Amino acid sequence: MTDVVVIGGGQAGLAAGYYLRRAKADFVILDAQAEPGGAWRHAWPSLRLFSPAQYSSLPGRMMPAPADGGYPTAADTVAYLTDYEHRYDLPIHRPVTVQAVRRSDDHLLVETDRGTWQARTVISATGTWQSPYVPHYPGMRDFQGEQLHTVNYQGPEPFAGKRVVIVGGANSGAQILAEVSTVADTTWVTLRPPRLLPDDLDGRALFALATNRLQGDTADLGDIVAVPPVRDARDRGVLKAEPMFSRITPEGVAWPDGSSLACDTIIWCTGFRPALRHLAPLKLGSNIAVDGTRAIGEPRLHLLGYGDWTGPASATLIGASRTARETVLRLGLAPRT
Known part of the structure; x- marks a missing residue:
């Protein structure tokens, strides 16, 4: 025993x-x-x-x-x-x-x-x-391109010259977007607008916020740490998110207003x-x-x-x-x- x-x-x-x-x-x-x-x-x-x-x-x-x-x-x-x-x-x-x-x-x-x-x-x-999580969206099985989760991502090289949709507004999505955008045409899609912490704050602030929430504190400074690659992406103008699409088509993704976007790859940074x-x-x-x-x-x-x-x-x-x-x-x- x-x-x-x-x-x-x-x-x-x-x-x-x-x-x-x-x-x-x-x-x-x-x-x-x-x-x-x-x-x-x-x-x-x-x-x-x-x-x-x-x-x-x-x-x-x-x-x-x-x-x-x-x-x-x-x-x-x-x-x-x-x-x-x-x-x-x-x-x-x-x-x-x-x-x-x-x-x-x-x-x-x-x-x-x-x-x-x-x-x-x-x-x-x-x-x-x-236990990677990928949410279900209509049309996922019909998509003719590649889909992968954060767990399968090993670097930007395979996406060079491609059109890539990156899904997820947390730290992993921001960091992967930052480097894939250096070699590919990227679109960032999130459920809500991403929120970067001020440049002078890092994960210590997130830890403090999580601790304070247990005591009823509702303060919220953001949830993405602006590590150097993320700051670079922001300065290049690629750190802009689109609202979440409603379905996946054989060629890409589509939104409720009827607009669509063709892509080669969807990377699910969805936790x-x-x-x-x-x-x-x-x-x-x-x-x-x-x-x-x-x-x-x-x-x-x-x-x-x-x-x-x-x-x-x-x-x-x-x-x-x-x-x-x-x-x-x-x-x-x-x-x-």
């Missing part, structure tokens, strides 16, 4: 591991990937964090500033997470795919392709990268959903009710790192760190000072 099984070895799982190690808990981390780095290993090469390295760190070890002094890249983050798990000698088993979590008397069973673990507590920290299929046997519903990170319907289960739902900005490095600490404290395994 293990005190805690952590499912997922990305940033949230590592943050939990840090505090569990300090609390001298008996725990393991099960990670489906063959190598460290979490979802960052699969991100497009030019992706940048939204905050400087010193504000994008896990507990106990500062992320080194990148050589160019700017915001860390996906590769910088993978290197940092790899070093982190080795530095703290975290008990990570990989590759291990968790297939199901089930109740069994006074503990939970974690069934995997490498055997079954018995745990008094399970921390699910699987993130969202494995993700929590990757929670392994929790289905617990029958907690599609939207698991939580008290902090603890599942109300199964108090031996905690959910860590899935966004504001499980803690302010908990899908970020700094947010995952804070909610991980609170989770371990709540388990009665208080970190030692």
